[in-house]
Amino acid sequence: MPTAVVTGAGGGLGRAIALELAGRGYLVHVTDVDADAAARVAAETGSGTRSSGLDVRDEAACRAIAAEAARSHGSLDLWVNNAGVLMTGDAWTQDEATRRTMIEVNTLGTMNGTIAALEPMRAAGRGHVINVISLAGIVAAPGEVNYAASKHAAMAFTLGTLFDLRRAGIEGIELSAVCPDGAWTPMLEDKLDDPDAAGSFSGKLLRPEQVAAAVGKLTERPRPILILPRWRGLQLRLLDLFPRLTLRLLPLAMSDARRKQRRYKKLIEAGRWPKS
Numbered sequence: 201m202p203t204a205v206v207t208g209a210g211g212g213l214g215r216a217i218a219l220e221l222a223g224r225g226y227l228v229h230v231t232d233v234d235a236d237a238a239a240r241v242a243a244e245t246g247s248g249t250r251s252s253g254l255d256v257r258d259e260a261a262c263r264a265i266a267a268e269a270a271r272s273h274g275s276l277d278l279w280v281n282n283a284g285v286l287m288t289g290d291a292w293t294q295d296e297a298t299r300r301t302m303i304e305v306n307t308l309g310t311m312n313g314t315i316a317a318l319e320p321m322r323a324a325g326r327g328h329v330i331n332v333i334s335l336a337g338i339v340a341a342p343g344e345v346n347y348a349a350s351k352h353a354a355m356a357f358t359l360g361t362l363f364d365l366r367r368a369g370i371e372g373i374e375l376s377a378v379c380p381d382g383a384w385t386p387m388l389e390d391k392l393d394d395p396d397a398a399g400s401f402s403g404k405l406l407r408p409e410q411v412a413a414a415v416g417k418l419t420e421r422p423r424p425i426l427i428l429p430r431w432r433g434l435q436l437r438l439l440d441l442f443p444r445l446t447l448r449l450l451p452l453a454m455s456d457a458r459r460k461q462r463r464y465k466k467l468i469e470a471g472r473w474p475k476s
């Protein structure tokens with residue numbers, strides 16, 4: 201059976217990804233900074249699944265998990281860097297500790313997991329690292345600026361490392377950046393009234409299972425960047441190309457985002473979304 205490690209898999213997208221991979225026949229190692237949450241998801245995922253407490257800020261711990269997966273199963277086939285944190289607010293209102301946490305988890309955590317996974321994968325000459333980034337990794341995100349900065353860095357790291365693997369003649373290892381629009385997980389559950397988080401509700405809110413299904417397909421057909429949904433990537437990249445136009449459109453775009461956020465709040469509170 202192929203083996204996979206998923207970080208931050210104690211809930212939200214990571215949990216859905218762990219379940220999707222187990223359904224696809226992977227032996228999944230469910231990890232999270234919250235060891236109990238990881239154990240609960242592992243129990244849900246079924247036989248063969250393992251769990252560990254893993255803080256992705258700890259490079260040595262990431263390396264130990266990667267080495268152990270390769271040692272006990274003969275190979276490490278897939279590593280999903282999913283752990284992430286979002287604190288909203290204007291850049292000048294967030295304190296140094298808040299900025300640091302987002303950079304440490306979202307950027308350094310992604311780097312730690314990738315480097316750790318590449319060690320056994322380079323020895324085997326094959327493997328796949330999937331980094332869950334965000335649309336905030338490809339365009340500026342008003343209200344979520346420090347988060348977006350941490351995700352832009354993770355994006356540059358992911359694509360750049362893929363280029364360097366090919367530059368080094370390593371063809372058997374894939375690296376993918378997954379950039380979902382806002383997804384209904386605990387990350388957003390406390391932000392329905394937060395105007396700074398309106399951008400996360402400005403497109404079509406995704407269900408964790410939708411993101412996980414796309415990640416599942418990506419394991420079959422790897423590609424460097426997967427944007428969910430694709431049209432949002434095109435829309436936002438266009439705005440990114442014309443920053444002066446974006447500045448003019450900003451008041452309109454943000455009030456539309458707030459309107460959608462209020463609409464989602466109503467639907468969710470009335471139990472009309474997500475539909476089962």
Ligand SMILES: NC(=O)c1ccc[n+]([C@@H]2O[C@H](COP(=O)([O-])OP(=O)(O)OC[C@H]3O[C@@H](n4cnc5c(N)ncnc54)[C@H](O)[C@@H]3O)[C@@H](O)[C@H]2O)c1
Nearest residue numbers: 208210211212213233255256283284334382383385386387
């Ligand atoms: N929810 C969204 O709208 C959305 C959209 C795009 C991208 N993302 C990204 O998807 C990923 C998963 O987000 P989510 O929505 O499921 O969030 P979530 O808050 O629901 O889950 C994040 C998980 O990461 C874990 N975690 C936090 N810090 C950690 C650390 N230092 N080490 C290990 N685990 C840690 C948490 O315990 C939690 O289980 C994140 O990288 C996030 O930035 C989320």
